[in-house]
Amino acid sequence: MSTPPFDPEAHARATAAAIGLPLAPHQMPGIVAGLRVAAAAAALIERVPLSPTEEPAPVFNPGPRA
16 A cells, blocks of 8 residues: 655645634745655655664764764
């Protein structure tokens, strides 16, 4: 079973309705653009191969500050 393609506008409308957030039509292009960027970033992360023994780090530390 495959996952249906991501529809950012449908996702925005359904999520807004679920939490009672009104969305004006002029807001939708920006919301859709942001969700497309987030989906593209998630797709990159999902492609990283992980072994069954790898676990997430308990705390993110990006490294020393400059």
